[in-house]
Amino acid sequence: MKPEMVFDRDAEWDALTAFTRDARPDAGLGVVSGRLRQGKTHLLQALTATLGGFRFGAQQAARDESLRRLGDELARYTGGTPPGHLSRWEDAVDALLALGERGRPVPVVLDEFPDLVRQSPELPSVLHGAYRRLRETGRVNRTRLLLSGSSLPVMHRLFGAAAPLHGLADLELTLRPLDFRQSARFWGIDDPRLALLVHAVVGGTPAYRAYVADDTPSGPDDFDSWVCRTVLNPGTPLFLEPHHLLLEETDHWDRALCHSALAAIATGCRTQGAIAECLGTPLTDASHCLTLLQTSGLLHGEPDAFRPHRVRLRITEPLLAFEHAAVRPRRSALEQQDAAEVWRHARPVFDSAVAGPHFAQICRDWVVDHADATVFGAPPATAAHGSLSDPGPSAGPDLEADVVVRGRADARSGPVLSVGLARWDEVMDLRHLRHIRRLLTLLAAGGEDVTRTRPACYSGAGFTLELRAAEADGQVVLVGLDRLYGGDWPARRLCPSSGHRRSIGGTLGG
Structure with missing residues (x-):
């Protein structure tokens, strides 16, 4: 059960515990990334405390100091004396992986892994070699090693296509800001x-x-x-x-x-x-x-x-x-x-x-993450800003649309489900609906099928009675703050895919 100290993050917690509790007799490797201040350390501390695992928080330090600190903390975790042989990362990695030879799956966390790699560039290759040896010998090992990092450029380099650790990860989890x-x-x-x-x-x-x-x-x-x-x-x-x-x-x-x-x-x-x-x-x-x-x-x-x-x-x-x-x-x-x-x-x-x-x-995020398929007639795939030039006699600046919703399609661009305007501090009226209809006319002239496209107005200040009447006639979708923050639509589920390899919130190897 997720500890009360962890707010939300249900999908992330489920992915971590599923990875950690996997009973397969092979050592597992997981990657946890995300920008600073998003709660990675908080989440991983809760994980190791709940499941009896080991966590080492790396710092910006010289190689020998990091190895010495790791040896001391390993000794405190196992109840033994500090191993005097942690002079190389080969020895340290072997000691970490040995934690999973006791029978049960054990989460082992190297937090802020990029700080270790900056001083010890050989560490990714050392890890790769240790995992290769385990898999070649078939030795039973249930270590669930999690490498965490906040430096996204470094994490991309460490797990990119040409990196030693590429393809080894069973779990790739990106911790994003709360929506x-x-x-x-x-x-x-x-x-x-x-x-x-x-x-x-x-x-x-x-x-x-x-x-x-x-x-x-x-x-x-x-x-x-x-x-x-x-x-x-x-x-x-x-x-x-x-x-x-x-x-x-x-x-x-x-x-x-x-x-x-x-x-x-x-x-x-x-x-x-x-x-x-x-x-x-x-x-x-x-x-x-x-x-x-x-x-x-x-x-x-x-x-x-x-x-x-x-x-x-x-x-x-x-x-x-x-x-x-x-x-x-x-x-x-x-x-x-x-x-x-x-x-x-x-x-x-x-x-x-x-x-x-x-x-x-926020309106675009609501469309993709929270709006039900019935709002736009089909499940939304994307919501983006759009702009068109107006070739009319009074042509001026581009005509803008703040929330263009497209549906799923095999082709590069899905069908246009909705074209909308968003106004934070403006009560919206029929003028805004006419602006949207002009955009739809231009889209139709350019070859887009807009026969099922639904105009939409998003406002933080409200709508006139005339626009409300147009909504009642089915001419426009209206979305105000109450609807954006309401609980009537299901939130997007960030569940990992089935199978051995899991990815949640994006991947690092692309």
């Missing part, structure tokens, strides 16, 4: 508007609640004060977290360029070309920086729903978007003025550049 519904429960927030505002600042990273000493806004009217006493308060760890996050995630590359790239994206630039132009830097330099941020999991590139060749970038960590759009331009003012005064000037920017786009992303 918007899970986050609301985690923070204990019942008001959906307040829940979305808080999520637009701190996202679904569990550690951030501890970073503010469990300070949760008491209600919608307390949100501004909460921002001032937490993320804008130099006395909390959250104040400098965006800086530390980039420091740790970008593997010591050009952080100045990374900060500027994030600022460009947070203020509206979405393509590589637009970002390079905003930074005044060659496209090759911008591309290198953006690739690094994507590999680190801080950026995500998504093809336009109508123009697949156009890839739009978005910041995946809400705290970084909040920082670079609303706070970073005012950092110096925070040193001289009261936080409430600074926030008063930053709040309009937050509403338009942070909360608005974040609301649209």
